[in-house]
Every structure is written in C-alpha cells, then in structure tokens.
Amino acid sequence: MASAGDAPSAAPRVVIDVPSWVEPATRSRQAYGTDDEKMALVIDLARENVDRRTGGPFGAAVFETASGRLVAAGVNSVTRLQNCVLHAEVVAIMLAQHRVRSFTLGPPALPAHELITSCEPCAMCLGVTLYSGVGRVVMAAAREDAIAVGFDEGPVFAESYAYLAERGVTFVRDVKRAESASIIRAYRDAGGPIYNARSTPRPPGPG
Numbered sequence: 001m002a003s004a005g006d007a008p009s010a011a012p013r014v015v016i017d018v019p020s021w022v023e024p025a026t027r028s029r030q031a032y033g034t035d036d037e038k039m040a041l042v043i044d045l046a047r048e049n050v051d052r053r054t055g056g057p058f059g060a061a062v063f064e065t066a067s068g069r070l071v072a073a074g075v076n077s078v079t080r081l082q083n084c085v086l087h088a089e090v091v092a093i094m095l096a097q098h099r100v101r102s103f104t105l106g107p108p109a110l111p112a113h114e115l116i117t118s119c120e121p122c123a124m125c126l127g128v129t130l131y132s133g134v135g136r137v138v139m140a141a142a143r144e145d146a147i148a149v150g151f152d153e154g155p156v157f158a159e160s161y162a163y164l165a166e167r168g169v170t171f172v173r174d175v176k177r178a179e180s181a182s183i184i185r186a187y188r189d190a191g192g193p194i195y196n197a198r199s200t201p202r203p204p205g206p207g
C-alpha cells in the first residue's frame, strides 16, 4: 500500500495539445519560403478547425524566420479544452517553446522566430507576442473582421503596437485577409459559439 508520500498529487493538471488532425496537416512540408505559403498553411488550419468542429476559426504557427522551418502550429482550442487562454497564437507559441526548450523564442540563444496568424492578435495574444520573443508577426484577417462577428478582441491600441515595435517586433498586415475573414464569417454562419466571457444579453422575448 502506498504511503501518503507516494500519493498522486491532488493538484489539477492542464494538458495543452492540438487535435490529432493537425500533425498530419503540417507534416507535408518542413520549410516554407514566403509569407503567402506560411499563411496558406495557417488558414488551412483555421478552416479545418471549423470544419471538424474542434474550435474557433483561427490558426497560427511559429517559424524560424531565416530558414522558414515550421517549429509548431496551433489552432484555437478554447471550446475543445474549455480554456479561455487557448487562442491559436498562444497554443502555437506554447508548443514552439516546448519544442525548443526555451521560455523565449528570441535571439541570441536561438535563431529569430516569427508568428504567422490567421487573424490580428487580441489583447491577450498581443501581450503573449511581446513576451514570447518572436521578432516578426504576419497577420491575415484584421481585428475588425473578428469584431464584426461578435468576438471581443480586447483593448488593443496604436500605442500597443508602438510598444512592441520599440522592442523590435515588426508587423505585416493583410496577407490573405479576405480568405481568412471569410472563414471567420462561415464559422459564425454555421452557428459556431462566440465564446466571449460576457455574451451580449439576450433581448427580451417569449419564454
């Protein structure tokens, strides 16, 4: 019989992963040449996440900037794992840091890394971007595209971008924006949950 010291910890554990379909979807290519190629991958992930009902309409991935090597990919996992912080960018950054065994993806200990995301980061993800050590961010859909379907993107201001820019992070906008925005709208149109903590109060009605 196990002594008290051998008893399993009662403390909760959180396991963060991606759906099983993500790995084969990213295996076909190890290195990507252009922003368009990288964005095509993360938009495919966003679309697949909607089609397979494994989360919100967002994908992201971390690449080595110079080589174009894919380090880790993520998809929005808020509803699948019942965890409000698991936006695609956060999942990709967490898995990338786990893969390189470092709490920062920034030089000089490592090659420069970049984040490719199918939508402009929300307030949380822009903060995570700052702390992650990535030096470059490429975005498809704009904040307005997510807000238009009801997502709360949080307090992001021009000053927020200036703050990150002063710390060496560069941003590229509107790479395949229309394609990504159409996936976000399709998710809403299919009845996908808009998982903000504070949903709009229901209008009064019968029942």
Ligand SMILES: [Zn+2]
Pocket: 087, 088, 089, 121, 122, 123, 124, 125, 126
């Ligand atoms: Zn986010």
